[in-house]
Amino acid sequence: MAPPANRRSGYSRRAQYGTFFGYIAGIVGALVGGGLLIVSILNPGSFSWLRGAAADVAAPGGQVASEGRAAGQGAFAIIRGYALAGSRNARLERELAEAKTRLVEAQATAAENVRLKAMLGLARQYPPPLVITELVAGTGASTRRFATIAAGTDRGVAVGMPIRSPLGLVGRVLEVGSSTARVLLVTDTESVVPVRRAQDGVSAFAQGRGDGRLQVRLINLGINPLKVGDVFVTSGSGGLYRPGIAVAKLISLTRDGGIAQVLSDPSASEYVAVDNIWGPQIEPTSAAAQPAGKR
Amino acid sequence: MPSRLMNAIHARFRRRINRAPSPALARGVPWASVMLGSLLPSWVFVASAPYVPPVGFLALLAWCQLRPGLLPVWAGLPLGFVDDLYSGQPMGSAILLWSLAMIALELIELRFPWRNFALEWLVATALIAVYIVGALGVANAGGGNTPVAVLAPQMILSALLYPFIGRIVAALDRFRLIPFVDMS
Numbered sequence: 001m002a003p004p005a006n007r008r009s010g011y012s013r014r015a016q017y018g019t020f021f022g023y024i025a026g027i028v029g030a031l032v033g034g035g036l037l038i039v040s041i042l043n044p045g046s047f048s049w050l051r052g053a054a055a056d057v058a059a060p061g062g063q064v065a066s067e068g069r070a071a072g073q074g075a076f077a078i079i080r081g082y083a084l085a086g087s088r089n090a091r092l093e094r095e096l097a098e099a100k101t102r103l104v105e106a107q108a109t110a111a112e113n114v115r116l117k118a119m120l121g122l123a124r125q126y127p128p129p130l131v132i133t134e135l136v137a138g139t140g141a142s143t144r145r146f147a148t149i150a151a152g153t154d155r156g157v158a159v160g161m162p163i164r165s166p167l168g169l170v171g172r173v174l175e176v177g178s179s180t181a182r183v184l185l186v187t188d189t190e191s192v193v194p195v196r197r198a199q200d201g202v203s204a205f206a207q208g209r210g211d212g213r214l215q216v217r218l219i220n221l222g223i224n225p226l227k228v229g230d231v232f233v234t235s236g237s238g239g240l241y242r243p244g245i246a247v248a249k250l251i252s253l254t255r256d257g258g259i260a261q262v263l264s265d266p267s268a269s270e271y272v273a274v275d276n277i278w279g280p281q282i283e284p285t286s287a288a289a290q291p292a293g294k295r
Numbered sequence: 296m297p298s299r300l301m302n303a304i305h306a307r308f309r310r311r312i313n314r315a316p317s318p319a320l321a322r323g324v325p326w327a328s329v330m331l332g333s334l335l336p337s338w339v340f341v342a343s344a345p346y347v348p349p350v351g352f353l354a355l356l357a358w359c360q361l362r363p364g365l366l367p368v369w370a371g372l373p374l375g376f377v378d379d380l381y382s383g384q385p386m387g388s389a390i391l392l393w394s395l396a397m398i399a400l401e402l403i404e405l406r407f408p409w410r411n412f413a414l415e416w417l418v419a420t421a422l423i424a425v426y427i428v429g430a431l432g433v434a435n436a437g438g439g440n441t442p443v444a445v446l447a448p449q450m451i452l453s454a455l456l457y458p459f460i461g462r463i464v465a466a467l468d469r470f471r472l473i474p475f476v477d478m479s
Contacts, residue, residue, distance in 0.1 A: 023398070026368030030394035033375060036387025041437045047386040054380035058334060065338030139383030140340040140347025141449070143434045143441040146383040147341050187343050189440040210441035212344035266341045 045175070052177025055137070055148050059180050062136030063150055066270055126242060129273035131155045135170075136180070138266060143210055145188035147266055151274060152177045160240060162275045168246035168263035169193065169234060170272055181274075186247065187212050187262055195247050196235040197226070203235055204257055206247055214248045216257040226250055226258050239279025314474035324471035325366055326374065328464065329354045333378040345445060348453035350460065351378045352426055355393060356400070356419045357457070357464035363404045371397045384430055385437035392429050396422050415461075420454045427453065 039046055081088070133151040151157050153176050163170040163183050171185040184191050187208040195216070196203045202225055206214040216232060218224065230250040236243030248260035333351030340347050355374060358366055366374075371394035378389040403418055410418075427446055435441060 022368045023401070026371065026394055026398050026401070029369045029372035029375075030391055030398070032372060033387045033390030033392070033394055037385060037391055037433060038387075040386040041433075044385065044438060050386070051380055058338075058381065061334070062338045065335075069339060069341070135341055137337040137381070138341030139345075139381075140336045140342040141345065141349040141430075142383040143345045143431050143445065144383045144437075144439050145343070145345075148337075185343065190438050209445075210345065210439065211445040212342075262343060266343055 048175040048182075049177075051182065052152070052175060052180065055180040055182065056152070056177045059136055059148070059150055062148065063134055066134050066136050069270065127276060129275050130161065131157060131274040132271055133274060134270060135183075135266060135272050138185075144190075145185040145208065145210065146174070147171065147183045147185055149173075149181050149183055149272060149274070150179070152179045152181050154179050157181045157274055158277075160277050162241045162245070162277070163272050164245050164275065165264040165266075165272050167265075168248075169241065170264050170266055172240060173274070185266055186214065193241065193247060194235045194237045195232040198231045198233045198246075201235075202226070203237070204232065206232060206260065209259070212262065213251070214260045214262060215254075216248070216250065216260050218257045221256060224253060224255070224257065226253060228252060228258075230258075231263075232260060236278060240277060242275065242278040311474050313478050315476050315478050316472045316474050317476050320473075321471050324467055325358045325362075326370075328467055329358065329366075329374050330377045332460075333374075334381055337381050344448075345441075346448045346452060348449060348456050349378075349382075349423075349426065349430075350456075351382075352389075352393065352396070353419075353423070353453060353457055353460040354464060356396070356422060357461045359397065359400045359404075360410075360415050360419065361461070361464055361468060363401075366397075368397050368401055369394070371395075384434055388430060388433040388437075392426055392433070396426060412458075416454075416458060419457050423453045423457065424450055 036047075131151045133149050133155070135147055136150045137148040139146045147170070149157075149163065157173055157176055159173055159176055161173045163172060169186055171183045171188075171191065173181050174184040175182040185208070186193055186206070187210065189208050189210045191208045193206045193214075194203070195206045202218065203220075204216050204218045206216050209215050216226070218226070228250055232247050232250070234241040234243055234245045234247060246263050248262050250258045250260045252259045329351050332354035336347045336350050351374070355366070355370070371392075372390055375389035375391070375393035378384075378393070379386050382389060399422065400418075407414065427450055428443065431441060431443060431446060
């Protein structure tokens with residue numbers, strides 16, 4: 001395309017200065033960005049109030065969009081359903097028959113659990129979720145995996161609370177605004193969830209890989225007992241997540257564990273539940289707060 | 296009644312003599328469209344992997360290539376700030392990278408004043424690739440630990456999406472210059 005004529009400054013002093021100061025401003029902008037970046041890398045929480053306020057402002061748009069997103073997912077599912085109806089129907093009937101048997105077995109186990117717990121005097125019930133809310137936004141372009149939920153300090157959400165969907169664990173609250181909160185998804189590379197294998201309790205850590213899958217690392221090294229298809233649930237150690245929330249299903253094996261697919265795809269979950277923090281949290285105390293004799 | 300209303304609107308937009316574009320629209324649409332580009336993907340996709348193209352950055356590139364000089368060289372500062380608020384990157388990431396991209400585009404514009412579609416697409420693809428890898432570096436410095444291989448789908452999608460974003464930006468450019476403000 002031809003360059004527009006007004007871009008050439010020619011002999012005009014004014015135009016030359018305008019171009020020059022434009023460049024200076026551009027370089028200053030880059031320097032400001034670099035400075036902010038250094039501050040936010042050294043102190044990651046330093047702009048959380050700004051992000052919280054911005055998320056609060058954008059939340060209504062996100063709520064509208066989240067309904068559309070759910071509808072879109074539904075439409076895709078319907079189209080796919082038509083294409084695969086016959087074979088899927090047969091498979092589902094077979095699975096349903098198996099599941100009915102398993103359900104009866106599970107009811108028996110649950111009844112036995114209740115009886116045994118009553119004998120032991122253990123009456124620990126899982127509390128109901130604190131808030132049921134919408135997932136209004138998520139970071140799609142960044143390699144960091146965050147999402148925004150439509151509940152903040154106004155509904156009692158606090159940092160560290162686990163977020164789950166009916167299908168499994170989604171993440172935990174990282175920053176809280178007044179009407180929104182920022183969630184660190186389990187697929188982020190900074191997220192580590194203590195898990196155990198559902199059937200026998202082999203304990204491991206599930207760390208995000210940043211590409212929608214989790215790296216499962218066994219705590220006891222040695223012979224890798226895992227098999228493809230194993231389901232992992234939260235183990236409850238660390239006290240953040242209550243035991244027994246489904247997390248991921250193993251899709252391939254590595255030397256020290258495996259790679260697992262997250263069960264609750266955040267793009268498919270419109271509504272999520274915010275739980276209270278499971279166990280009592282021990283605040284990490286600074287050296288100054290320690291008794292003098294211990295130093 | 297509706298037809299009379301439509302006729303009135305049509306008459307208003309069809310007559311071009313003694314009409315000028317609205318200055319607010321003509322100046323505001325580029326800024327607003329880039330900001331919307333930063334916001335919309337985060338609403339539409341809650342993705343479990345980083346495959347969504349950085350639409351705000353693509354829109355910025357498209358505006359700069361369609362109308363060089365319309366967005367000033369320092370536009371990376373405010374627009375990058377808005378992107379940082381919603382992108383999940385550490386604050387300052389987009390401010391820095393978008394400012395550098397604006398300076399680079401300006402230098403390319405001076406070096407190659409006559410460009411064709413292929414060159415513009417090539418330049419944009421190169422800038423997008425550098426931007427995505429740079430954003431990964433910044434995110435990893437801020438606490439992440441993501442390998443570069445994860446980015447391949449996002450890069451390919453962004454490069455393919457760029458001409459389409461360019462068409463949308465061109466349509467917005469026609470929209471912002473509709474002369475409908477009566478000058479008499």
